[in-house]
Amino acid sequence: MLQPTPASDLDRNVVETAYARWAPVYDKVCGPIFLSGRRSATSAAMQVGGRILEVGVGTGLSFGDYDGSTEIVGIDMCEPMVAKARERMASGLYPHVKDVMVMDAHELAFEDASFDCVVAQFVITLVANPERVLSECARVLRPGGEIILVNHLYSERGMLAVIERLAARPTRALGLRPEFPFGRLMAWAQNHGGVELVERRRVKPLGAYTLVRFRRIAAQAQAA
């Protein structure tokens, strides 16, 4: 296995600036590229149902993937992306979307155990401190609830791994992180102790993305 280049996590200001630039064209350019990955996460979230938090909701492209049996709250730190999501929400087409807020995923302004499910599509590799964001996601999740992530993750071997390592630095200013390894998510889960991995699977197109599901362990199960 090729170890990823030890690159630091992305800088918050770089990511915020990158997505402020992406906002006007995001739906047209990134919408189709991320479609199948995004849908794999929303479909897994629909299985959990209930009150769902979308972390890094972006322009709200996923709103149409949920139905009225859910209540969606979205947060994103990038104001121009949130403005687009609010326009979408104001269309009246998505009454299940209850609120969209400017908020940093490192400090979620929600009560403990206040969501059934937390979804982050194409976000966790971009944040300045992924472990802290994951711990915040786990904190706001009820026992038995799920964190559902979808992302391109580091390929670990072969030509793709070489390309991802080479692309790591040049793509940072675009707000991309091709060399982020799955092992880092697992290391967080093991250190956290209050979550268990329930699924890791490749999703379309061509298995380029990975869907990862962690379940919040009920307190008594954790103590046992």
Ligand SMILES: C[S@@+](CC[C@H](N)C(=O)[O-])C[C@H]1O[C@@H](n2cnc3c(N)ncnc32)[C@H](O)[C@@H]1O
């Ligand atoms: C690649 S976009 C994904 C948007 C959306 N989830 C989708 O699938 O279309 C990444 C989003 O994460 C947001 N983001 C990055 N770091 C964040 C943070 N620390 N807190 C909240 N949002 C963040 C960015 O502003 C951007 O809107």
